[in-house]
Amino acid sequence: MNLPLAALLVVLVAVIAASIALAAFYWAVRRKQFSIRDLNEGAYTIFDNDEPVGKPQDVMFDDSRKQNKKQ
Amino acid sequence: MTPESKTKSNDATERAKAFHQSDLMDDTELRVKIDESLASAVALFFATSLFWLLLGSIFGLIASYKMHWPDWLGEYAVLTFGRIRPAHLNTVAYGWVSLAGAGALLWMTSRLTRIPIKWGWMLFISVLLWNIGVAYGTGAIIFGYSRGMEWLEFPRIAGFIIALGFVFFALPILKTFIHRKVNHIYVSLWYILASVVWFPLLYLTANFGHYQGVVEAGMNWWYGHNLLTVWVTPIGLAMAYYFLPKVIGRPIYSYYLSLLGFWSFALFYNWNGIHHLIGGPLPTWLVTVSIVASVMMVIPVLAVAVNHHMTTFKHFHMLKFSPTLRFTVFGAMAYTAVSLQGSGMALRSINEITHFTHYTVGHAHLGVYAFSTMILFGGIYYIMPRLSKWEWPYPSLVKWHFWLTAIGVIIYVVALTIGGWYQGLDMNNPDKDFMESVLNTIPYLYLRSLGGTMMVVGHLIFIYHFALMVKRAGPRRFAPPWFKKPEEESAV
Incomplete structure (x- = not known):
């Protein structure tokens, strides 16, 4: 009869998964991931000098039209 | 003309600069380095995922035609609905979505941590194992050796090969994360880290196999969803x-x-x-x-x-x-x-x-x-x-x-x-x-x-x-x- 082992396993996995989530949350709070400064600035992580805010990327179709006109 | 949003852009760029602090000396050079560190591996993930996309969608199409032409290809056991349909599900889920997604997550991790990928050699082992697992599992379904549980039709051994492939995919992500040059964890990175930690737990638990009857059904859909x-x-x-x-x-x-x-x-x-x-x-x-x-x-x-x-x-x-x-x-x-x-x-x-x-x-x-x-x-x-x-x-x-x-x-x-x-x-x-x-x-x-x-x-x-x-x-x-x-x- 495998039922008790299965139940134990599922509960164990649930506890491990929840613990990982809680630990990650606790760690993140301690490391000030959710401090006001980080939350205000965090959204800018994906931008930099060469790909700044206000500069669209991946302008494929516009580019092709410009090139065709040049030709 | 290239479209540009002008308002507040200068101010916002200044804020971005301040946030990255010392890492801004040459962004383009860094991006090239990052891309080169994982170019071959991620391209392999994408290329092989496209093979499974094509195969999986052809399986799907055959299954779809069979719904209104039920006798079509019915004389070949390997092409019957009961095999083609799960083959479609598994190839697109574990082949296409998983491999293409893994490639994208690797690339984004490197971009978001602003360092070239660490332990990049592991990715070649990962892509190899992953593809072997999916190929073995798909073959097993087509030739009648499915486990008969939705989303878990692959034989257990195929599941473990894929899980091993996942480990070789997850370790470089975690290693890269540990050495990241950006302190803040961008929201995408939260999703990536969550999937990297939770997916192996889920997959191994579901493939462990000590379930019967109603508990097995419960586990099946706990896993499936x-x-x-x-x-x-x-x-x-x-x-x-x-x-x-x-x-x-x-x-x-x-x-x-x-x-x-x-x-x-x-x-x-x-x-x-x-x-x-x-x-x-x-x-x-x-x-x-x-x-x-x-x-x-x-x-x-x-x-x-x-x-x-x-x-x-x-x-x-x-x-x-x-x-x-x-x-x-x-x-x-x-x-x-x-x-x-x-x-x-x-x-x-x-x-x-x-x-x-x-x-x-x-x-x-x-x-x-x-x-x-x-x-x-x-x-x-x-x-x-x-x-x-x-x-x-x-x-x-x-x-x-x-x-x-x-x-x-x-x-x-x-x-x-x-x-x-x-x-x-x-x-x-x-x-x-x-x-x-x-x-x-x-x-x-x-x-x-x-x-x-x-x-x-x-x-x-x-x-x-x-x-x-x-x-x-x-x-x-x-x-x-x-x-x-x-x-x-x-x-x-």
Whole structure:
């Protein structure tokens, strides 16, 4: 009869998964991931000098039209 | 003319500079280094995923035709519906979505941590093991050795090979994360880390095998739905949160909301699986808890929906210019639709109509195709030119790919949603023959095959275009991914 082992396993996995989530949350709070400064600035992580805010990327179709006109 | 959003951009760039502190000396050089560190491995992930996409969608198409031409190819055991249909599910889930998603997550991790990938050699082992696992599992299904549980049809050994492949994929991500140059964990990275930690737990538990009877059914759907929770959805959301603001060139509308969305997602989504067994022999409380959690999913879904919509708001004209944005916005809208639809389908009163009908199949394709697959296409359009240093040669092929797959999946989902709903009403009507409920679906099944055929033609175009790019065939184009402008190149 495998039922008790299965139940134990599922509960164990649930506890491990929840613990990982809680630990990650606790760690993140301690490391000030959710401090006001980080939350205000965090959204800018994906931008930099060469790909700044206000500069669209991946302008494929516009580019092709410009090139065709040049030709 | 390149579209540009001008307001506040200077101020925002200054804030970005301040945030990155010392890492800004040469951003382009860093990006090239990052891309070179994982170019071959990620390209391999993408290329092999496309093989599974093609094979999986051909399996799907055969299964779809069989729904209205039941005798077609019926004389070959390997091509019977009972084998082709699970082969379709498993190849697209573990082959296409997983491998393409893994490639995209690796690339984004490196970009978001701002360092070249660590332990990159492991990725080649990962892609090899992963493909061996999927090939072995698919062969087993086709030749009649399926385990007979939805989403878990692969034999256990194939599951363990894939899990081992996943370990070799996850370790470089974790190692890269530990050595990151950016202290802040961007919201996409939260989704990536969550999937990297939770997916192995889920997959190994489900493949462990000490389950019987009702518990096995419960485990089956705990796994089935959580595969979407901890793997398919985080891939799509991580990509949407990266590509939407990046391509448009403006930060996410509300970063607070995006993190609230992530944590409520982590809290509620993993309870949802048992709503697949409404009406089944599980304890009622268990099913009810799952229904409540499914409805609670409205919170993270609305957080994501508001954020994506407001980020794109007033920039919809950019859909004209960017293939990545077209696919990603389409996928993000589908995510909102499929999630709210899913919360509704978990309600007992709706579920008693939609369960065991084509409605559910339409819902599944709205999720894994219209949301996940479309965002993956968009991501590959962005990532590949940067890895191969060769722009997509024919923009017209990208347009064909988009319109064929977008219209195809809309036809598919709308047909099955309407047909499936009527099928459910017919099945619940004691005055109607069961056969009547089957025959009434046939026009909708033809429409589904039409939508499916359009999607497969779109895939063929995409794969052809991908092959041209890898071979560096076709006209050379100088789009933004190029680090040097044409005039700079000729001057060198």
